Amino acid sequence: MPKYAFIVPPLTGHINPTLSVGAELLALGHEVAWISLDEQLQAKLPVGGQLLTIRYNQDDSEKQANAEYLDIITKKNVYGIESIKFLYEEVLVPLNRYMFDGIMQLLQSWQPDVVINDHQVFAGGMAAHLLDIPYATSVTAPAAVKMMEDLPKIHEWEVKQILGLQQELGIEGDKSLATSELLTLVFTSREFFGEMELPDYYRFPGPVISNRIAGIDFDWEKLKAQTAPKILISIGTTFDHQFKKDFFAKVIEAFGGEEIFVVVVSDETLFESWPSNFLVQQRIPQLELLPHLDGVVCHAGHNTVSEALSNGLPLVVIPIAYDQSHVAGRVVANGCGVRLNFNRFKAPHLKNAVNDILNEPGYRLAAQRIQGSFEQAGGTRTAAQWLDQIPLKVLHNG
Amino acid sequence: MDQLIQENKLSKEEIFETLNQFITEVIGEEFVEEMDITPASSFTKDLEMDSIEIVAFSEKVKNHFGPNIDFTGWLSNMDLDEIIQLKLENIINYIQECQ
Incomplete structure (x- = not known):
C-alpha cells in the first residue's frame, strides 16, 4: 500500500485542501498521514488519516524560542509589499527552520512513498529531497505563483530567503526546493489564475472547497x-x-x-x-x-x-x-x-x-x-489521481 | 496621449507632473486630492500603494516613456527593501538620466 505524507503549516486555509485530497487518496486504498505542529489537527483528519506531530524536547531552548514565532502572524499589523518581507523574515523562514528536524525524523520513521509539501513549508521539499523521496507541492495561495511574473524582483528575493535556509541546512545547489518539479498542484482554475507560461508540472485542479457541515449556530x-x-x-x-x-x-x-x-x-x-x-x-x-x-x-x-x-x-x-x-x-x-x-x-x-x-x-x-x-477543473478527485500517478521508488531504504 | 519621442529634455517638474498623472489614474482622483504628493513621497508608506497598484503604475511608466528607458530593468535591479523605500524622486532622477 503506497504511503502519502502531507506536510502542512499551522494555517487552516493551507490545511483544508489537503484534507479533501487526502480523503480521496484514502478512498483509493492508500495510507495517508499529515505532518504538522498542531496536535489538534487529528480531530479534523478524514477517517483513516494519521497525524504525525512534530515534537521537540522541552529543554531544547533554541527550538522553544523559535516556537514563539509561530503565532506572531496574528499579532502584527502588516500592509502591502512590506508584509511579504515580514512573512518571510519573521514567519516562514523561522517556521521552516523550526519544522525541519522534526520533518526529517518523521519521514525517516514513517517512510512515505510520496511527500506532499505545502508551498510555504519549503522545509518539507528540502527534507524529501535529502531523503530522496518523490514529492509534490500543494499551492494554496496561487497568487504567489502569479507574483513571480508581476514583480519578478520580489519573487527573486523570496527565492533568496529559501536558498539561504537551504544553505544553512547544508543543502548544496542554487535551486529552490520549495515547489516540486514532479507535480505542483495549484488550487484554482487556469481561467481564474490567468495567462502565464508555466512548466507542465503545474496543474490546476480548481479550488478545494470542503463540504463538511460546520455545525455553527445561525439564525x-x-x-x-x-x-x-x-x-x-x-x-x-x-x-x-x-x-x-x-x-x-x-x-x-x-x-x-x-x-x-x-x-x-x-x-x-x-x-x-x-x-x-x-x-x-x-x-x-x-x-x-x-x-x-x-x-x-x-x-x-x-x-x-x-x-x-x-x-x-x-x-x-x-x-x-x-x-x-x-x-x-x-x-x-x-x-x-x-x-x-x-x-x-x-x-x-x-x-x-x-x-x-x-x-x-x-x-x-x-x-x-x-x-x-x-x-x-476536476477538483479533489483529479488532484488525487495526479498524485496517484507519481511513480514510486521500488524499494524502501531500510 | 502625447508620445514622448522628442529632442527636448524634460525638466524634473515635467516628469513629476506626468508621474503624478499616472498615480492619479491608478489610485483615483478623489483620493489624490486629499494627498500631498511631492517628489519625496514614497510609494508604499506615503501613497499606501500595494503591489498591484505599483505594477499598474510601472506599466504606465513603461508604456509612456517606452523604448527610451529600461524602466522594468531598472526596477528589476532593486531588492525588496529598495522597492519598499522607493520614492517618486528616484524615478524622476532615473528618467532624467536616461534622456
Missing part, C-alpha cells in the same frame, strides 16, 4: 425573512483588533439602516452596538450561508474568494497584505468584482462598490463563468 429564520439584498462582509481571522475596528466602522457608516442585510464575521464586542440590519457572529457557517447571498465583501483571501466564486457571487475585494493584492487583481481582471484600497477607501466608496456588484449583471455573469471553470 436562518432571520436570514430567510429578509427581502433586501444580502451580503457577507469578512476580512478573515488573521488581522488584529485595530484593523478590524477601523474597517467595520466604515462598514457601519456605509450600510447601517440601509436597504441591505449584512452578515458580518467579527467579534460582536468590537462595538457596543451594531445596526439592526446587521447580523454579527465571530464564526459563521460560511459554506452553507453563501448560496443564500447576493454578494461578498472581503479582504481577497484566496479561500473566501474561491468560495464566493464557487457560488457565482460577485465580490468587492479590499486586500490588506501578503498575496491578497494579487488575488484581488485576478478578481478584477476576470470581471468578477470591484477592488478598493484598504487604507484609502471611505464608507461612500464601499457603498457604491457594493451597489455596482449587486446591480450591474456583468459582475455576476463573470463570477458564474469562473464558477463554471472551477467545476470543470
Whole structure:
C-alpha cells in the first residue's frame, strides 16, 4: 500500500485542501498521514488519516524560542509589499527552520512513498529531497505563483530567503526546493489564475472547497425573512483588533439602516452596538450561508474568494497584505468584482462598490463563468489521481 | 496621449507632473486630492500603494516613456527593501538620466 505524507503549516486555509485530497487518496486504498505542529489537527483528519506531530524536547531552548514565532502572524499589523518581507523574515523562514528536524525524523520513521509539501513549508521539499523521496507541492495561495511574473524582483528575493535556509541546512545547489518539479498542484482554475507560461508540472485542479457541515449556530429564520439584498462582509481571522475596528466602522457608516442585510464575521464586542440590519457572529457557517447571498465583501483571501466564486457571487475585494493584492487583481481582471484600497477607501466608496456588484449583471455573469471553470477543473478527485500517478521508488531504504 | 519621442529634455517638474498623472489614474482622483504628493513621497508608506497598484503604475511608466528607458530593468535591479523605500524622486532622477 503506497504511503502519502502531507506536510502542512499551522494555517487552516493551507490545511483544508489537503484534507479533501487526502480523503480521496484514502478512498483509493492508500495510507495517508499529515505532518504538522498542531496536535489538534487529528480531530479534523478524514477517517483513516494519521497525524504525525512534530515534537521537540522541552529543554531544547533554541527550538522553544523559535516556537514563539509561530503565532506572531496574528499579532502584527502588516500592509502591502512590506508584509511579504515580514512573512518571510519573521514567519516562514523561522517556521521552516523550526519544522525541519522534526520533518526529517518523521519521514525517516514513517517512510512515505510520496511527500506532499505545502508551498510555504519549503522545509518539507528540502527534507524529501535529502531523503530522496518523490514529492509534490500543494499551492494554496496561487497568487504567489502569479507574483513571480508581476514583480519578478520580489519573487527573486523570496527565492533568496529559501536558498539561504537551504544553505544553512547544508543543502548544496542554487535551486529552490520549495515547489516540486514532479507535480505542483495549484488550487484554482487556469481561467481564474490567468495567462502565464508555466512548466507542465503545474496543474490546476480548481479550488478545494470542503463540504463538511460546520455545525455553527445561525439564525436562518432571520436570514430567510429578509427581502433586501444580502451580503457577507469578512476580512478573515488573521488581522488584529485595530484593523478590524477601523474597517467595520466604515462598514457601519456605509450600510447601517440601509436597504441591505449584512452578515458580518467579527467579534460582536468590537462595538457596543451594531445596526439592526446587521447580523454579527465571530464564526459563521460560511459554506452553507453563501448560496443564500447576493454578494461578498472581503479582504481577497484566496479561500473566501474561491468560495464566493464557487457560488457565482460577485465580490468587492479590499486586500490588506501578503498575496491578497494579487488575488484581488485576478478578481478584477476576470470581471468578477470591484477592488478598493484598504487604507484609502471611505464608507461612500464601499457603498457604491457594493451597489455596482449587486446591480450591474456583468459582475455576476463573470463570477458564474469562473464558477463554471472551477467545476470543470476536476477538483479533489483529479488532484488525487495526479498524485496517484507519481511513480514510486521500488524499494524502501531500510 | 502625447508620445514622448522628442529632442527636448524634460525638466524634473515635467516628469513629476506626468508621474503624478499616472498615480492619479491608478489610485483615483478623489483620493489624490486629499494627498500631498511631492517628489519625496514614497510609494508604499506615503501613497499606501500595494503591489498591484505599483505594477499598474510601472506599466504606465513603461508604456509612456517606452523604448527610451529600461524602466522594468531598472526596477528589476532593486531588492525588496529598495522597492519598499522607493520614492517618486528616484524615478524622476532615473528618467532624467536616461534622456
